[in-house]
Amino acid sequence: MIEVKNIHxxxxxxxxxxxxxxxFQRGKTNLIIGESGSGKTTLLKILIGLYSFDKxxxxxxxxxxxxxxxxxxxxxxxxxxxxxxxxxxxxxxTVEENIKFPLTMFTNxxxxxxxxxxxxxxxxxxxxxxNNLRTSELSGGMIKRVAIARSISMNPKYLLCxxxxxxxxPKTAILIDDLIKEITEEYNITTIVNTHDMNSVMQIxxxxxxxxxxxxxxxxxxxxxIHAENKELDEFVFASKLFKRLKRNS
Amino acid sequence: MIKGLQNIGDYFIMMNxxxxxxxxxxxxxxxxxxxxxxxxxxxxxxxxxxxxxxxAVVAIQQYFNLSSPLFPDYTIGLVTRxxxxxxxxxxxxxxxxxxxxxxxxxxxxxxxxxxxxIDALEIMGINSASFLILPxxxxxxxxxxxxxxxxxSIGIIGGWLGGxxxxxxxxxxxLGIQYEFIPFYVTYSLIKSIVFAFIITSVSSYYGYHxxxxxxxVGKASTKAVVYSSIIILIFNYILTDLILSGISF
Numbered sequence: 184m185i186e187v188k189n190i191h192x193x194x195x196x197x198x199x200x201x202x203x204x205x206x207f208q209r210g211k212t213n214l215i216i217g218e219s220g221s222g223k224t225t226l227l228k229i230l231i232g233l234y235s236f237d238k239x240x241x242x243x244x245x246x247x248x249x250x251x252x253x254x255x256x257x258x259x260x261x262x263x264x265x266x267x268x269x270x271x272x273x274x275x276x277t278v279e280e281n282i283k284f285p286l287t288m289f290t291n292x293x294x295x296x297x298x299x300x301x302x303x304x305x306x307x308x309x310x311x312x313x314n315n316l317r318t319s320e321l322s323g324g325m326i327k328r329v330a331i332a333r334s335i336s337m338n339p340k341y342l343l344c345x346x347x348x349x350x351x352x353p354k355t356a357i358l359i360d361d362l363i364k365e366i367t368e369e370y371n372i373t374t375i376v377n378t379h380d381m382n383s384v385m386q387i388x389x390x391x392x393x394x395x396x397x398x399x400x401x402x403x404x405x406x407x408x409i410h411a412e413n414k415e416l417d418e419f420v421f422a423s424k425l426f427k428r429l430k431r432n433s
Numbered sequence: 434m435i436k437g438l439q440n441i442g443d444y445f446i447m448m449n450x451x452x453x454x455x456x457x458x459x460x461x462x463x464x465x466x467x468x469x470x471x472x473x474x475x476x477x478x479x480x481x482x483x484x485x486x487x488x489a490v491v492a493i494q495q496y497f498n499l500s501s502p503l504f505p506d507y508t509i510g511l512v513t514r515x516x517x518x519x520x521x522x523x524x525x526x527x528x529x530x531x532x533x534x535x536x537x538x539x540x541x542x543x544x545x546x547x548x549x550x551i552d553a554l555e556i557m558g559i560n561s562a563s564f565l566i567l568p569x570x571x572x573x574x575x576x577x578x579x580x581x582x583x584x585x586s587i588g589i590i591g592g593w594l595g596g597x598x599x600x601x602x603x604x605x606x607x608l609g610i611q612y613e614f615i616p617f618y619v620t621y622s623l624i625k626s627i628v629f630a631f632i633i634t635s636v637s638s639y640y641g642y643h644x645x646x647x648x649x650x651v652g653k654a655s656t657k658a659v660v661y662s663s664i665i666i667l668i669f670n671y672i673l674t675d676l677i678l679s680g681i682s683f
Binding site (some may be wrong): 272287289398 | 456457459460518544548549550552553555557558559560585
């Protein structure tokens with residue numbers, strides 16, 4: 184579980200996060216939703232220590248992350264798999280080398296063991312036998328799937344995903360959502376997905392935090408979301424006619 | 434002024450991160466070999482071409498400048514030798530390589546920064562500054578002197594052929610390059626090349642590592658890296674010349 188307590192973050196005079204507290208639960212897909220500029224990505228980057236914050240605390244299964252020294256933080260980070268918005272694959276490496284990279288850095292596995300693990304991860308994301316493709320040869324959906332394969336190669340305890348569906352067609356987006364949910368349940372990991380895609384919310388939202396103006400405005404699950412009486416949440420989630428109809432019919 | 438001081442502070446903070454022990458020796462050696470290819474081997478062609486023609490031009494210019502019965506023909510060899518060893522090979526080549534290698538380093542690291550590849554390294558628990566920059570710095574300070582020796586040799590060959598084309602006999606040119614030779618000049622040249630190698634790679638890496646935004650900003654960072662590397666090289670050229678040459682009496 185990742186516990187966030189009373190996080191405050193300012194960029195200059197601009198208060199981006201105001202007293203944000205939330206528990207991201209293990210074995211569930213935890214969603215951070217909100218409009219662009221609401222503070223979602225900032226919160227995600229704070230969680231992994233890429234941004235500092237002004238007040239509050241973050242703990243990974245009881246270990247206070249913000250009180251750790253850099254070396255200790257690096258050890259915690261080795262337990263985190265991160266899926267970036269653009270994939271962040273190393274473009275001078277092949278698919279196989281990308282997935283093998285964390286194994287080479289942090290394990291003493293033999294080459295055969297590493298290849299076996301790479302093939303397992305590729306199979307898990309339905310990209311078998313694509314080992315030797317270069318990142319420039321991959322489609323948007325494939326990049327995301329290779330990035331997921333890389334992030335699970337080290338058996339992470341935590342999986343953080345920043346806008347996993349951005350730039351993908353609806354069919355591929357659903358595939359990625361399903362994959363994230365399956366991996367979360369299969370390995371019983373704490374997954375955090377940062378999204379503003381309402382299809383994702385309805386598909387995989389086990390535990391949802393809605394951020395508005397830098398504050399946690401609402402929290403619950405996808406069923407509660409449909410019946411929630413919250414003006415700002417309504418305006419955000421049910422902005423499209425389709426979702427408005429869905430809410431009326433429910 | 435404040436921005437300048439902030440840049441200097443950030444540079445030293447980054448260098449503090451760079452100068453740490455590599456996480457895994459085998460991976461570091463692989464990176465090291467890759468950098469030899471990218472930085473040194475890819476520069477050999479340009480070093481040979483530039484050194485040859487500059488050597489030839491220096492010899493021809495000296496022949497016409499010193500066309501007096503008071504100056505024997507061997508003076509052409511002597512002047513070419515000293516010009517190439519003292520200034521052309523270390524400083525001019527340093528400035529040229531600041532353009533070629535410096536812009537390539539900034540673009541590479543800057544692109545990795547804006548596409549979140551550096552963030553991906555950090556989240557894996559890797560010291561990204563050390564992983565990316567240390568091999569570049571070590572390769573350049575170890576192998577730049579070799580490039581400079583190559584440049585000196587080719588420059589003198591160019592001078593010989595240039596001299597031959599205007600009628601300086603080979604025997605006179607060889608006498609010139611041996612006449613009153615001070616071996617310490619080569620040491621001085623190599624000391625300068627090591628300092629310039631460090632400046633080029635560290636300053637270029639700094640601008641790449643701190644790039645933000647998109648492709649246009651990476652381009653701007655590359656330009657800045659080349660400009661500032663060149664200025665710092667010229668300043669250190671003056672300081673080193675004053676310190677080293679004024680310290681010895683002939």
